[in-house]
Amino acid sequence: MKSIFFKLYSGLICILLLAALLGYLALQLVNQIRYENYLVNNVGGTFSLMAAGIVRHDGDKQQQWIEIVERLTGIPLEVGPLKEPERFTLYHLKKDNQALLIASDPGQQTASIALPLPGNSQHFVQAKLEDINQTVTRMTALLILNELGRHPKQQREAILKQLDQNFSYDLTLVTAKETELDQSQLRQLARGDIVINLNDTLSSNPFIKVYARFGNSGLYLTVGPINIFQWYPVSIIFLLVISGALLVLAAGYILIAPFEKKLKRLEQGINLAGTSKANPIELSGNDGISRMADSVNAMMLRIEGLIKQQRQLTHDISHELRTPVARMMFRVEGMSIDCLDTQQPHISGMKKDLGNLNHMIDEILTCARLDDNPQPLDKEEFDLLPLVQSMVYDLTIQHPDITFHNGSNCERLILRADDALLLRAIQNLLNNACRHCQSHILTTIKVTEKYIHIRVEDDGSGIPEEERERIFDPFIRLDKSRNRALGGFGLGLPIVQKVTQHHGGHVYVEQSPSLGGASFIIDLPIALLSREQPVYKTDKKADKT
Incomplete structure (x- = not known):
């Protein structure tokens, strides 16, 4: 029987390991799809501004512009032909159907972004993002301020509305009261810093808002709210746990079903033992249940042999008793002729007892005959x-x-x-x-x-x-x-x-x-x-x- 437990436990361990592996792979795949869709919605507009800024400059000025962006954002940028294009997946931005290439690594929680330069589809602006939330939002605010600064004051509001169409989140100009920032954050804005406000990281939908001073207008550029990407949301973890549990149950049933089937056949064979429908229990394999079936078959043969011996013994004894009983009845009949009247009650009692004995022998023989292998009825x-x-x-x-x-x-x-x-x-x-x-x-x-x-x-x-x-x-x-x-x-x-x-x-x-x-x-x-x-x-x- 040890082999059965070994098969069951080893099978269950393999099932659990397989379920864990499949759950991990499913989570990685789902996260990759979610992450890349998130990047398309939240990074596409930022890289469009970046590519437009690079194209506006030539020669040394272009390199200087790139270095300034790198220094302000902390993100290394690279402009040129796309490296390892097979790693990237092609997406398109909703507004102008512009191509955006993404190669994400959910395991490292990083992504490589590449966007072709306007007018030169063979050259790309490329960057590797690690802190997608704060890094990209800071870079977005700087690029928007830079874009607005290129236009006259009277056009900036219209330009901001145009830029707002390139992003999946809101771009607005608000007053200090509308920012809902405390005094220390307002002082940071007054110094020209960018303030990133993280709202409730423990909530089910945490988000970020970015604030930056808009020149000397007394207004502040607000970027967001931008939903923070969650690598392990409760809904997906719950779905994976339920799916894993169902997989374990299904695989466990498939693993245990053959043993249950064997046990059921063994039970049916044991229940039919001693009846006319009894047959040897045939189970394939060499596990404990199959060996038990062989033992039950041997036991059934022994029991059947004992029952046959008992029936034969009863049959033989009953037949052997008939002759002496018949002789005794004959002798009692003879005694009743010559006996005294006072002895007649005893003779009558002996006749009755012998009659009962003969009747009992007849019933025993009838039972034995009916217990034998069924013979065709005399219909x-x-x-x-x-x-x-x-x-x-x-x-x-x-x-x-x-x-x-x-x-x-x-x-x-x-x-x-x-x-x-x-x-x-x-x-x-x-x-x-x-x-x-x-x-x-x-x-x-x-x-x-x-x-x-x-x-x-x-x-x-x-x-x-x-x-x-x-x-x-x-x-x-x-x-x-x-x-x-x-x-x-x-x-x-x-x-x-x-x-x-x-x-x-x-x-x-x-x-x-x-x-x-x-x-x-x-x-x-x-x-x-x-x-x-x-x-x-x-x-x-x-x-x-």
């Missing part, structure tokens, strides 16, 4: 009703103190069955009712849509519900003292069950609804009806559900 067509009525009439003579009641929903009931066995079963039920009733027995035979319904009821003490299955086992007597005054050997009801099963039906017991005692019901399949059987109105209520 004949016969009318059941007059035969049952004849049995009841004989019992009426034997038991004058008992009132018998009969009922049926048909005038004839022609069956094709083994009449000797079936009548033996009904006789056993009637004899059982005679032993346990007080004064009334009801016999009902009905044809329903599903069954031929034979019911024998009495007004005795009934059978406890917990004993209603055990009552059909051989040699079972519910009276704990095993008082033989009532007669019987505990084989009548087992014979009833075996005969019923041989005919494809079933027998069960419940409380009598009309007499209050025990009610034994034999349900035989409707297929036993002869073709010559007349069709009568059926009683659906008699069907057992």
